[in-house]
Amino acid sequence: MTKAQVGETVRLSGWVHRKRDHGGLLFIDLRDHYGITQLVFDPDFAEPFAAAERVRAESVIKVEGPVIARSAETVNENLVTGAIEVQVKSMEVLSPAEELPLPVFGEPDYPEDTRLRYRFLDLRRETLHRNIVLRSKVISSIRRRMTDEGFMEFQTPILTASSPEGARDFLVPSRLHPGQFYALPQAPQQFKQLIMVAGFDRYFQIAPCFRDEDARADRSPGEFYQLDMEMSFVEQDDIFAAIEPVLHGLFEEFGNGQAVTPYPFPRIPYAEAMRKYGSDKPDLRIPIEMEEVTPHFAGSGFKVFANLIANDPKVEVWAIPAPGGGSRAFCDRMNAWAQGEGQPGLGYIFFREEGGEIQGAGPVAKNIGPERTEAIRTQLGLKDGDAVFFVCGQPKHFVSFAGQARVKIGTDLETLPKKEGFNFCWVVDFPMYEWDEEEKKIDFSHNPFSMPNYPHEEFVKLDREKDADTILGMTAFQYDIVCNGIELSSGAVRNHRPEVMYKAFELAGYDKDVVENKFGGMLSAFKYGAPPHGGLAPGIDRMVMLLAGVDNLREVTLFPMNQQAQDLMMQAPSDVSNAQLRELNIRVVQPEKK
Numbered sequence: 001m002t003k004a005q006v007g008e009t010v011r012l013s014g015w016v017h018r019k020r021d022h023g024g025l026l027f028i029d030l031r032d033h034y035g036i037t038q039l040v041f042d043p044d045f046a047e048p049f050a051a052a053e054r055v056r057a058e059s060v061i062k063v064e065g066p067v068i069a070r071s072a073e074t075v076n077e078n079l080v081t082g083a084i085e086v087q088v089k090s091m092e093v094l095s096p097a098e099e100l101p102l103p104v105f106g107e108p109d110y111p112e113d114t115r116l117r118y119r120f121l122d123l124r125r126e127t128l129h130r131n132i133v134l135r136s137k138v139i140s141s142i143r144r145r146m147t148d149e150g151f152m153e154f155q156t157p158i159l160t161a162s163s164p165e166g167a168r169d170f171l172v173p174s175r176l177h178p179g180q181f182y183a184l185p186q187a188p189q190q191f192k193q194l195i196m197v198a199g200f201d202r203y204f205q206i207a208p209c210f211r212d213e214d215a216r217a218d219r220s221p222g223e224f225y226q227l228d229m230e231m232s233f234v235e236q237d238d239i240f241a242a243i244e245p246v247l248h249g250l251f252e253e254f255g256n257g258q259a260v261t262p263y264p265f266p267r268i269p270y271a272e273a274m275r276k277y278g279s280d281k282p283d284l285r286i287p288i289e290m291e292e293v294t295p296h297f298a299g300s301g302f303k304v305f306a307n308l309i310a311n312d313p314k315v316e317v318w319a320i321p322a323p324g325g326g327s328r329a330f331c332d333r334m335n336a337w338a339q340g341e342g343q344p345g346l347g348y349i350f351f352r353e354e355g356g357e358i359q360g361a362g363p364v365a366k367n368i369g370p371e372r373t374e375a376i377r378t379q380l381g382l383k384d385g386d387a388v389f390f391v392c393g394q395p396k397h398f399v400s401f402a403g404q405a406r407v408k409i410g411t412d413l414e415t416l417p418k419k420e421g422f423n424f425c426w427v428v429d430f431p432m433y434e435w436d437e438e439e440k441k442i443d444f445s446h447n448p449f450s451m452p453n454y455p456h457e458e459f460v461k462l463d464r465e466k467d468a469d470t471i472l473g474m475t476a477f478q479y480d481i482v483c484n485g486i487e488l489s490s491g492a493v494r495n496h497r498p499e500v501m502y503k504a505f506e507l508a509g510y511d512k513d514v515v516e517n518k519f520g521g522m523l524s525a526f527k528y529g530a531p532p533h534g535g536l537a538p539g540i541d542r543m544v545m546l547l548a549g550v551d552n553l554r555e556v557t558l559f560p561m562n563q564q565a566q567d568l569m570m571q572a573p574s575d576v577s578n579a580q581l582r583e584l585n586i587r588v589v590q591p592e593k594k
Contacts, residue, residue: 041088169210173585178585228537431445
């Protein structure tokens with residue numbers, strides 16, 4: 001309601017959000033899905049006044065009365081209805097509320113189990129309610145944008161076959177086929193590829209996915225939703241060109257004016273991402289790039305690094321610049337943090353101007369000498385007041401820690417100007433294969449169904465023993481879309497050629513029989529004319545989490561489970577009756593006590 005309705009008699013219904021007594025007058029903030037309206041109860045209207053005195057917070061009421069203008073000093077600029085109030089002439093309690101197990105007014109920090117057990121109350125809170133409304137609007141916008149891009153929405157089966165090669169399935173017993181089970185889909189992957197084989201060239205779906213995995217902040221246990229999409233007759237660039245306008249427009253629409261990376265989004269090869277950022281999901285808001293500085297330490301007086309370099313050709317030293325971090329106090333904090341992460345520490349040099357010259361300070365600078373110190377400073381472009389940290393060893397062993405250190409430096413340095421907004425990038429050229437140190441064999445690095453980035457006629461001739469170096473150096477048409485350090489989705493151009501798929505698995509040590517036994521349905525379809533196709537599936541929950549500015553998916557999901565994959569409100573999972581088990585020909589076997 002607005003000031004234009006002053007003088008009208010209105011009827012309103014909603015929840016008692018807050019009640020206040022102001023010297024004879026009672027005020028109730030009435031809340032509904034659309035917002036809050038202030039109600040005024042005057043003792044001259046005895047019946048509604050008495051009812052208002054008795055009513056508890058969160059009771060559902062219906063009131064009637066004229067709209068009046070608030071005095072200038074009582075106008076609430078923060079409310080759409082802040083210029084008016086309703087003078088209540090009659091009131092009916094539609095549903096009284098008992099004493100609340102958790103308050104709805106305000107945003108108190110209550111235990112998560114309490115919030116989930118009474119989720120219907122928790123959802124009444126302003127922030128959470130707003131997040132769920134945002135989620136609905138985001139999904140509606142995605143559907144409109146995908147349709148405008150020429151995609152059609154199709155629904156794929158929920159009851160399907162088990163996929164032993166992925167995460168754990170949720171199994172559903174079949175009554176009609178005793179001893180056999182359906183599985184809830186981990187993703188519609190095979191179905192969407194079959195849709196392409198069937199001749200529908202642009203598919204999408206807001207798809208529910210089910211995985212029996214442990215909870216994480218950025219992944220709900222049990223189920224989640226994704227924007228599942230697939231395209232035919234495409235190369236990698238075509239897929240990027242189709243999805244980038246959708247994501248860019250979506251984040252501009254709901255990003256509250258924050259900057260969004262213009263498309264085409266940056267494309268960062270996997271190997272480059274790991275070397276520069278120590279992660280295949282780099283947070284580009286942090287303007288720090290790591291560099292290798294091994295030659296500056298080889299044969300130096302810093303024996304800890306020099307000896308490692310001399311004894312192992314695979315050892316490297318990486319530098320993590322810290323612009324503005326040139327104080328001993330900050331360097332000591334970072335060193336202590338590294339030790340808390342189980343590392344021996346972080347070597348460092350910090351730079352300061354003395355006598356008109358920039359000089360390095362700290363134990364590392366003292367041991368390697370001024371010439372090597374200056375060479376490092378020049379290579380990294382550092383200046384007075386900056387610092388640099390070092391990690392040493394085989395990169396495959398320290399790269400993850402180096403990436404964490406980069407984020408820690410970038411997050412803690414308040415003097416470092418960060419890039420605001422939503423920073424998108426593609427991480428491309430993932431390795432097709434890797435060396436399995438335990439099994440002493442070549443195995444798939446990520447997605448075995450990606451198309452290798454290698455000429456097909458040459459690929460099918462490769463030998464696992466003779467061409468090992470070539471195989472291990474090969475990349476795939478596989479990619480991730482990343483925003484602010486969060487992976488929204490993996491995707492790939494699919495391997496749609498049976499002879500290439502057989503060879504891809506052969507190089508990883510899998511016989512033809514194994515491939516046909518596990519993936520016979522897909523292979524059969526590909527033998528009858530399959531178009532080149534590819535796609536990806538950005539997570540709906542993760543996108544809404546970013547747009548809402550929260551760090552936990554439970555803040556953007558209506559009825560999430562807890563960390564133990566339990567729905568405390570509906571008490572799931574739960575026992576079922578013996579009659580139900582007999583009907584399904586199932587007997588429960590309790591786990592052995594340890």
